[in-house]
Amino acid sequence: xxxxxxGERREKTNLPAKICAACGRPFSWRKKWAREWEVVRYCSxxxxxxxx
Numbered sequence: 001x002x003x004x005x006x007g008e009r010r011e012k013t014n015l016p017a018k019i020c021a022a023c024g025r026p027f028s029w030r031k032k033w034a035r036e037w038e039v040v041r042y043c044s045x046x047x048x049x050x051x052x
Contacts (some may be wrong), residue, residue, distance in 0.1 A: 005034040022047035 015029040020043040027043035042048040 020044075020047050022052075023048055 003006050016037070017026050017028050018040065019026055021041045023043065025043060027036060042051075
């Protein structure tokens, strides 16, 4: 189980996901993105460097 920014517990299978703007692959929520999940667009530093 994982706690999100609101303190709610979630199972890892139920984590939110997004599609990367650079490579088009899906990526899941990470704890380090808890505060800024709404603005995260890229799955990695590599994808952010090769922005379209």
